[in-house]
Amino acid sequence: MTMDKQYLAVSKEVALKMYNDMVTLQVMDTIFYEAQRQGRISFYLTSIGEEAINIASAAALSLDDIVLPQYREPGVLLWRGFTLQEFANQCFGNKSDYGKGRQMPIHYGSNQLNYFTVSSPIATQLPHAAGAAYSLKMEKKNACVITYFGDGGTSEGDFHAALNFAAVMEVPVIFFCRNNGWAISTPTTEQFRSDGAVIRGQAYGMRSIRVDGNDALAVYSAVHAAREMAISECRPILVEALTYRVGHHSTSDDSTKYRPIHEIEHWRTARDPISRYRKWIERNGWWCDATESELRSQVRKELLQAIQVAERVEKPPLSDLFTDVYDRVPSNLIEQEKSLRETVKKHPGDYPPDVPV
Numbered sequence: 001m002t003m004d005k006q007y008l009a010v011s012k013e014v015a016l017k018m019y020n021d022m023v024t025l026q027v028m029d030t031i032f033y034e035a036q037r038q039g040r041i042s043f044y045l046t047s048i049g050e051e052a053i054n055i056a057s058a059a060a061l062s063l064d065d066i067v068l069p070q071y072r073e074p075g076v077l078l079w080r081g082f083t084l085q086e087f088a089n090q091c092f093g094n095k096s097d098y099g100k101g102r103q104m105p106i107h108y109g110s111n112q113l114n115y116f117t118v119s120s121p122i123a124t125q126l127p128h129a130a131g132a133a134y135s136l137k138m139e140k141k142n143a144c145v146i147t148y149f150g151d152g153g154t155s156e157g158d159f160h161a162a163l164n165f166a167a168v169m170e171v172p173v174i175f176f177c178r179n180n181g182w183a184i185s186t187p188t189t190e191q192f193r194s195d196g197a198v199i200r201g202q203a204y205g206m207r208s209i210r211v212d213g214n215d216a217l218a219v220y221s222a223v224h225a226a227r228e229m230a231i232s233e234c235r236p237i238l239v240e241a242l243t244y245r246v247g248h249h250s251t252s253d254d255s256t257k258y259r260p261i262h263e264i265e266h267w268r269t270a271r272d273p274i275s276r277y278r279k280w281i282e283r284n285g286w287w288c289d290a291t292e293s294e295l296r297s298q299v300r301k302e303l304l305q306a307i308q309v310a311e312r313v314e315k316p317p318l319s320d321l322f323t324d325v326y327d328r329v330p331s332n333l334i335e336q337e338k339s340l341r342e343t344v345k346k347h348p349g350d351y352p353p354d355v356p357v
């Protein structure tokens with residue numbers, strides 16, 4: 001196997017799974033994005049341009065490691081074995097969705113895969129990660145926590161509280177910053193005056209690594225090293241991956257309103273992390289055009305099938321809207337449920353007929 005010196009060796013099996021999952025994530029993004037545009041799902045958000053960050057960081061972790069995501073890391077879940085059907089069930093909010101259809105699309109989560117459910121408020125997962133890492137330390141587990149966030153997340157108070165807490169308590173957590181240049185329409189030049197996020201980790205007294213987020217092998221090596229340090233020395237560590245958000249922020253955004261199209265195109269084509277990684281597996285003789293088109297058409301077929309199934313599965317019952325938070329349902333929720341049922345009865349045409357009442 002040809003291996004450039006600065007990278008950690010990756011076996012053929014892992015290398016090919018990494019490529020397979022990066023392509024799957026890309027196809028998934030394209031198809032779910034189209035499904036949203038067709039009005040079949042209410043919202044979507046892609047990871048385009050950040051496929052190497054998603055998949056290579058996941059590959060360097062163990063399943064025992066706890067993930068607290070932001071929302072642009074579904075590839076970590078994919079790597080861990082979340083199926084296309086499970087992704088589709090969540091996006092369509094059907095009765096097989098683990099969140100019982102109560103969250104917007106892309107708010108995935110899996111107890112089984114040690115992946116906390118995505119929560120939209122920016123950076124709230126960071127203090128949770130420090131706390132979860134403290135519990136691993138107390139239980140003397142051979143595992144760490146990883147939490148992901150964007151450059152925008154570093155302006156939240158939670159970021160600072162979490163880093164300081166983790167540094168002082170000496171807990172095994174990796175703070176993974178996806179510095180993709182944009183927080184919706186705010187560029188990093190208006191976000192901070194520091195040299196990115198990496199310097200902030202150092203300011204809190206923790207080791208910090210900056211890595212090219214579009215180089216899958218470099219991300220793999222950095223996270224592998226970070227995990228080793230976090231666990232063996234029981235310390236937090238910050239990884240800043242430099243990249244670019246190629247897609248719009250979400251389906252509610254049009255990024256051509258605030259950045260030039262040629263800039264997006266440059267990153268989508270010349271700097272694409274998937275084609276860059278493909279060159280390396282091709283150089284090793286592990287990949288060719290035939291395997292590429294076979295993989296892409298297989299994933300596309302499986303995903304379209306998953307979407308068809310998810311669309312047909314019935315919606316969760318209305319009663320699920322009011323459970324799982326309180327042990328005993330409070331009176332205001334009882335009133336709200338009654339009022340909702342009356343409204344549905346009064347306007348049957350406005351509610352999908354397949355929602356069980």
Ligand SMILES: Cc1ncc(C[n+]2csc(CCOP(=O)(O)OP(=O)(O)O)c2C)c(N)n1
Nearest residue numbers: 072120121122149150151152153182183184
């Ligand atoms: C506490 C909070 N404030 C504002 C928002 C609105 N909001 C949603 S995404 C986002 C930008 C986040 O940017 P960044 O953390 O860089 O991540 P990216 O979307 O670029 O991956 C903002 C401001 C929010 N969800 N939560």
